[in-house]
Amino acid sequence: MASGSHPSGFNPHLPGFRYQVLSKLLGASMWFFILYRAREDGPKLLGLRHPWEGHGHHDEHSEGH
Amino acid sequence: MYLSILIFPLLASFVSGFLGRKIGITGSHILTCTCLTISSILATIAFYEVGICGSPVSIYLFSWIDSELMSISWEFLFDQLTVSMFIPVLYISTLIHIYTTSYLSEDPHNQRFFSYLSLFTFFMLLLVSGANYFVMFIGWEGIGVVSYLLINFYYTRIQANKAAILALTMNRVGDMGLSIGFFALFAFFGSLDYSTIFSLASYMNETALTIISLLLLMGAMAKSAQIPLHSWLPGSMEAPTPVSALLHAATLVTAGLYLLVRSSPILEYSPTALLIITLIGSTTAFFAATCGLVQNDLKRIIAFSTISQLGYMVMAVGLSQYNVALMHVVNHAFFKALLFLGAGAVIHSFADEQDIRKMGGLIKFLPFTYTTMLIGSLSLLATPWLTGFYSKDLIIELAFGQYAFSGIYAYILGSLTAGLTAFYSFRLISLVFLTVPNGIKKVYLNSHESNMAVVIPLAILALFSIFF
Numbered sequence: 463m464a465s466g467s468h469p470s471g472f473n474p475h476l477p478g479f480r481y482q483v484l485s486k487l488l489g490a491s492m493w494f495f496i497l498y499r500a501r502e503d504g505p506k507l508l509g510l511r512h513p514w515e516g517h518g519h520h521d522e523h524s525e526g527h
Numbered sequence: 528m529y530l531s532i533l534i535f536p537l538l539a540s541f542v543s544g545f546l547g548r549k550i551g552i553t554g555s556h557i558l559t560c561t562c563l564t565i566s567s568i569l570a571t572i573a574f575y576e577v578g579i580c581g582s583p584v585s586i587y588l589f590s591w592i593d594s595e596l597m598s599i600s601w602e603f604l605f606d607q608l609t610v611s612m613f614i615p616v617l618y619i620s621t622l623i624h625i626y627t628t629s630y631l632s633e634d635p636h637n638q639r640f641f642s643y644l645s646l647f648t649f650f651m652l653l654l655v656s657g658a659n660y661f662v663m664f665i666g667w668e669g670i671g672v673v674s675y676l677l678i679n680f681y682y683t684r685i686q687a688n689k690a691a692i693l694a695l696t697m698n699r700v701g702d703m704g705l706s707i708g709f710f711a712l713f714a715f716f717g718s719l720d721y722s723t724i725f726s727l728a729s730y731m732n733e734t735a736l737t738i739i740s741l742l743l744l745m746g747a748m749a750k751s752a753q754i755p756l757h758s759w760l761p762g763s764m765e766a767p768t769p770v771s772a773l774l775h776a777a778t779l780v781t782a783g784l785y786l787l788v789r790s791s792p793i794l795e796y797s798p799t800a801l802l803i804i805t806l807i808g809s810t811t812a813f814f815a816a817t818c819g820l821v822q823n824d825l826k827r828i829i830a831f832s833t834i835s836q837l838g839y840m841v842m843a844v845g846l847s848q849y850n851v852a853l854m855h856v857v858n859h860a861f862f863k864a865l866l867f868l869g870a871g872a873v874i875h876s877f878a879d880e881q882d883i884r885k886m887g888g889l890i891k892f893l894p895f896t897y898t899t900m901l902i903g904s905l906s907l908l909a910t911p912w913l914t915g916f917y918s919k920d921l922i923i924e925l926a927f928g929q930y931a932f933s934g935i936y937a938y939i940l941g942s943l944t945a946g947l948t949a950f951y952s953f954r955l956i957s958l959v960f961l962t963v964p965n966g967i968k969k970v971y972l973n974s975h976e977s978n979m980a981v982v983i984p985l986a987i988l989a990l991f992s993i994f995f
Contacts, residue, residue, distance in 0.1 A: 472968065475975045477894055481982075485895040488986060492902050492913075492993050499912035507911060 529584055529605050532569045532613065533652045535562040536620075540645035547638025555638040556628045559645050563621040566648075570613040577610045585658060592661075596717050604658035604721065611853055612655040612785055615860035618991075619777045620648040622984035626868055627769040629980035630875065640680060644773065647673040651778050655785055660709055660719040663786070667705070667750070670779050671698045677774065678766040690762040697759040701749020705786075708742030715739070725792035736793055740800035743790050744807075751783030751837045754811045760834055761818075764826040768871030771826060776833050776863035781856045784837070787844045788853055795847065802933050805845025809926075809937040812838030816947035820954075825870045825881050828955050832907065833863055835944060836919075842937050843922045846929060855918035858906070861995060862915055865903035865988035872896045872977050872985065873959060878970045883955060888964035892974045897960045899985045904952040906992040909945065914995045919945070 477485075505511035539562035543555040550558065577583050588601040624644060631637055647670055654666025672695075679691035709719060715735050716724045728736065747753070752760040763775055774780070787794065787804070794800055812835045819831035836859050843852035873889065873896055874881055890897045906915040923945065926937035964971060976982070 472972070474892065474972050477892065477976050481895045481976045484982065484986065485898040488895070488902065488989055489898045491990075492905070495993055496910065496912050503912070 535566040536645045536649040544642030552637040559641040567617040574610040602658035626984040677770040687765040690765040694759040701746045704745025737797040740797045747783030761830045772864045772867035777860035805933045808841030809940040812944045813940040816944045819951045858914040861991040862903045862906040869900040883958040887962045890960040899989045902989045
């Protein structure tokens with residue numbers, strides 16, 4: 463994976479493309495899930511809304527619902 | 528199908544152990560991993576049938592001891608608790624078998640190791656699927672013996688010898704209390720069958736039930752490393768890392784929790800025993816967290832973290848929240864196994880160095896391992912909406928809602944422990960991955976990520992720590 467030597471003489475094996483992509487995918491999945499759930503359930507966790515008051519970004523329900 | 532869930536690991540163990548020279552290392556790998564995978568698939572089907580569709584299964588094989596009043600049979604019960612334990616045990620065992628094919632690839636005793644791992648899995652499955660305390664005890668002793676064999680895997684090391692003997696003898700102390708508990712159960716109930724005992728528990732004298740509960744607690748304290756029978760767990764880090772991940776994070780240490788949850792119909796009629804369980808659990812959680820703050824060995828930090836989380840689970844049992852305790856058992860199994868396997872990957876890539884003060888700066892070299900350990904740590908911290916949050920936070924809330932001294936004591940210690948957990952977890956992440964490099968230059972030059980046999984189990988466990 464080395465693409466030329468560094469003047470200091472320290473040329474480690476850096477991780478390959480697969481590992482970097484996989485690590486970013488995994489980390490992104492985690493943060494996406496946390497932030498998504500934060501949007502859905504955050505107000506309920508912080509006590510700003512009751513759990514029975516419906517989900518975050520929907521409009522008010524119609525009477526017949 | 529249900530008995531084959533137990534038979535496949537036993538078969539793999541026997542063939543790998545006795546015919547290891549015939550089938551070779553590769554044959555042992557393929558056989559054990561395949562048998563465990565099949566068992567996992569069958570356990571998933573069993574979980575759907577029993578856990579979700581609600582149809583428990585009871586299998587009577589044959590009578591074993593038939594002596595006047597004592598009648599013990601080989602009988603198995605697959606109810607919701609059993610299949611809930613099957614899932615973490617088998618999934619994690621399968622992933623660890625796959626992980627070990629790479630981790631111990633240079634070890635000449637692979638067949639023996641895989642035989643022990645599969646044998647341990649069999650005994651653990653036997654423990655959770657028994658329909659009476661005697662069959663459970665066979666599994667209980669079996670996992671104790673196999674844990675000795677696994678901790679002492681490097682049997683030429685004196686430290687491994689000492690650690691294995693310490694684990695075995697401390698567990699024997701608990702087994703003594705457990706055995707006397709079984710004597711008491713038989714004396715009062717005339718049987719060791721779960722169905723007989725639990726249906727009669729409500730008619731029994733409270734003092735008798737308290738004594739029985741405390742004796743059963745003694746066994747659980749040793750197996751689940753509660754104070755004062757906890758010191759064998761950090762010592763058992765002498766074992767290879769897959770052993771730490773399987774036994775000392777996910778399965779063996781949860782056997783005590785299983786015993787308490789299974790015995791809940793007895794515990795519920797003894798408020799004294801529940802009080803003592805709550806106090807022991809919360810004290811253990813806090814004490815172990817304070818010990819983890821000052822450790823420098825990577826695996827020992829995670830070991831003390833395990834003791835601390837086991838304290839949370841025992842605390843939940845003491846608060847009569849058995850389902851929450853079981854939920855934390857399952858969640859903890861996944862993220863703690865992830866942390867141990869990640870630690871193994873770090874150790875392997877860093878010339879078997881285990882002191883975190885001699886690491887540092889590994890995020891550039893091990894980005895995938897860093898991500899998985901970060902996920903495991905965040906789940907351990909009960910970061911909102913990861914798996915650990917749902918169980919750990921609920922335990923602390925339930926302690927607050929108890930409105931008794933024991934509940935407030937558990938709440939305060941549980942909250943303090945959560946803070947300490949955050950501290951030592953991020954101390955670990957920081958010193959290993961984020962801070963300036965403190966190790967030898969040559970070690971960094973050779974540091975690299977592990978191959979797919981390590982990456983795939985880490986990825987799967989990470990997903991289970993996020994979404995399970």
